Amino acid sequence: MSNTDVAVTPPFKTQPFGSTLRCEYSLMEAVGYIILWVIISVLTLGIGAFFAVYYFYKSIINKTYLIGRDGQRIARLECELNLAEMIGHILIWILISIVTLGIGLVFYVFRTLRLCFNRTRLVYI
Numbered sequence: 001m002s003n004t005d006v007a008v009t010p011p012f013k014t015q016p017f018g019s020t021l022r023c024e025y026s027l028m029e030a031v032g033y034i035i036l037w038v039i040i041s042v043l044t045l046g047i048g049a050f051f052a053v054y055y056f057y058k059s060i061i062n063k064t065y066l067i068g069r070d071g072q073r074i075a076r077l078e079c080e081l082n083l084a085e086m087i088g089h090i091l092i093w094i095l096i097s098i099v100t101l102g103i104g105l106v107f108y109v110f111r112t113l114r115l116c117f118n119r120t121r122l123v124y125i
Contacts, residue, residue: 018069025063050090053109057116073125081119089115
């Protein structure tokens with residue numbers, strides 16, 4: 001190991017084995033989110049609906065914690081997806097949806113979830 005290599009060990013209070021994930025996203029947050037994005041989608045003539053899916057997944061991921069065997073929070077999930085990445089992905093899927101006459105939208109929901117998970121990291125508490 002050279003001087004520039006650093007071994008990074010997560011600051012676990014407990015062993016990560018046997019840990020679980022707990023999402024603390026409430027029903028009221030979901031209702032508020034849906035109302036907000038319906039209004040945005042109407043005002044933007046439907047374009048906001050493409051963005052709503054990303055922000056919905058992102059908000060759920062950001063409210064999820066890694067819980068140790070002792071019930072304490074070890075880490076939280078943080079989705080680092082930004083607006084520029086969303087716009088690029090949305091433009092591609094709008095084109096796919098037009099070419100496939102809407103059939104591509106079935107796959108859009110799953111691909112957005114995949115993108116959000118791929119841009120997620122653990123932040124140790």
